[in-house]
Each structure stands twice: as C-alpha cells, then as structure tokens.
Amino acid sequence: MFSEQTPILGRPTAGVAQIAAFILARPHGEYTTHDIEAVIVPVYWQLCAEVGIDPTLAVAQMIHETGNLTSFWAARPQRNPAGIGVTGQKQATPPPDTNGWAFNPQRQQWEAGVSFATWEHDAIPAHVGRLLAYALPIGAENPVQRAAIERALRYRALPARMRGSAPILKQLGRVHNPTGQGWASPGIDYGAKIAAIATRIVTGR
Structure with missing residues (x-):
C-alpha cells in the first residue's frame, strides 16, 4: 500500500482509533492508553489533516524514530x-548552554536534541510542520500550511535549500535527498521503513 515512493502529502488512510490500536498493541513506554488515544494520536490526526499530510505517515515516522514511544x-x-x-553529539560534562541538550541518566551523558514542553502544543506541531517543510518548496504553501511550517521551524530552523527537498518518503534519507542532507543520515532505507510501518497500521498487522 505504501512504498518509499509514497508522497508525504495525501489524504488520511487510517482513523484515530486504528492508529492508536496499532501503538497500544506494542510496548509503548511510559505513555498511558489515555495519552495515546486522547492526546497523541488525535492531535497528529487533526494537525496532519489540516495541512494535507496523511496522518498515518507522520505517526509511522514517529513510531520508527522513537521505537513506538519507548526511547x-x-x-x-x-x-x-x-x-x-x-545529531549524535554527546558529552560527559554539561554544555555551557543546555538549551538543545538533554541529560540521559541511563548513559550518564548529555546528548544534543530538542525537548518539548507538551505533545499537543509543541512536539507534534513541530514534527508535522517540519515534515511539511520538507515536502513543500517555499512559496508552494497555502496560508494554513505556511503557518504550520513557521510554527515548527521556531523550534529548530531548517535551511531554505531543504524546503521541498523531500516530497516523497525516500528523500527524507540523506543519501536520497537532492541537497545531500536529510531527516535521517545516511537514511538508505529510512523511507522504506516508514512505509512498512504505515502499511502495517492500515492493514492491522
């Protein structure tokens, strides 16, 4: 049903209950059934549908990136x-500015990455808008899409040359992206892995 050639933009292919059931059927870390059914999945679904992204794909990317919310x-x-x-940056001592870093107590080290205050108001809008920025070139957005992208890129900027560089899943991987950069590095089969998860969500397998 999905492949690495699947466009990021598209109509919803699964409903909230179906997507939530897929997550809940597997270990999902500290997040409760309520977190997943009433907050995380509905917000993904609503924000994606508003801007023209298939929510199944965005959630599939989240599942892949986070190990189904266990990371x-x-x-x-x-x-x-x-x-x-x-980015993979890590160090034993606190950075001078801890913004954009988090301390990993399991590994006893500081690791670079963005932390978000909430899922519904911060994390999910940042993810959906960033994915949209990869899919749409500058100037191709409608007003709702433009607002979503601007909101997302306030959390972490995206170089202008990256805008519209990944209209399909495959190009989210650096090795397949025309700019030589990407969401994942090297990302050889990054799009294929997202597509496989999305297919399992829709087929219920």
Whole structure:
C-alpha cells in the first residue's frame, strides 16, 4: 500500500482509533492508553489533516524514530517525536548552554536534541510542520500550511535549500535527498521503513 515512493502529502488512510490500536498493541513506554488515544494520536490526526499530510505517515515516522514511544528522546521531559535536533553529539560534562541538550541518566551523558514542553502544543506541531517543510518548496504553501511550517521551524530552523527537498518518503534519507542532507543520515532505507510501518497500521498487522 505504501512504498518509499509514497508522497508525504495525501489524504488520511487510517482513523484515530486504528492508529492508536496499532501503538497500544506494542510496548509503548511510559505513555498511558489515555495519552495515546486522547492526546497523541488525535492531535497528529487533526494537525496532519489540516495541512494535507496523511496522518498515518507522520505517526509511522514517529513510531520508527522513537521505537513506538519507548526511547529516551520520546520519554518525558524530552517528548521528542522524530529525532528533531538529535545529531549524535554527546558529552560527559554539561554544555555551557543546555538549551538543545538533554541529560540521559541511563548513559550518564548529555546528548544534543530538542525537548518539548507538551505533545499537543509543541512536539507534534513541530514534527508535522517540519515534515511539511520538507515536502513543500517555499512559496508552494497555502496560508494554513505556511503557518504550520513557521510554527515548527521556531523550534529548530531548517535551511531554505531543504524546503521541498523531500516530497516523497525516500528523500527524507540523506543519501536520497537532492541537497545531500536529510531527516535521517545516511537514511538508505529510512523511507522504506516508514512505509512498512504505515502499511502495517492500515492493514492491522
């Protein structure tokens, strides 16, 4: 149903209950059934539908990036849904400015990445708007899409050359992106992995 060639923009292919059921059928970290059914999935669905992204794809990316909400970055207080700003930088001592860093108590080190105060007002809008920025070139947005992108990029900027560089899932991977950068690095099969999760959500497998 989905492949790495699937466009990021598209109509919803699964409902809130179906997407939530997929997450809940697997280990989902510290997040409760209420968190997932009443907050995380409905907000993804609403924001994606408003801007023309298939919510199934955005949630599939979140599931892939966070191990179905089980990762350090997905957990509170980070609430990072998609590796936003997670560059792989790490150090044992606190950085001079801890903004854009989080202390990982399991690894006893500071790691670079963006933390979000809430899922509904911060993390999910930052993810959806950033995904939209990858899909749409500057000037191709309608007013609702433009507002979503501007809101997202206040959390972490995106170079102008990256705008519209990934209209399909495959191009989210650096090695397939025309700019030589991307959401994931190297990201050889990044789009294919998201597509596989999305297919499982829709088919219920």
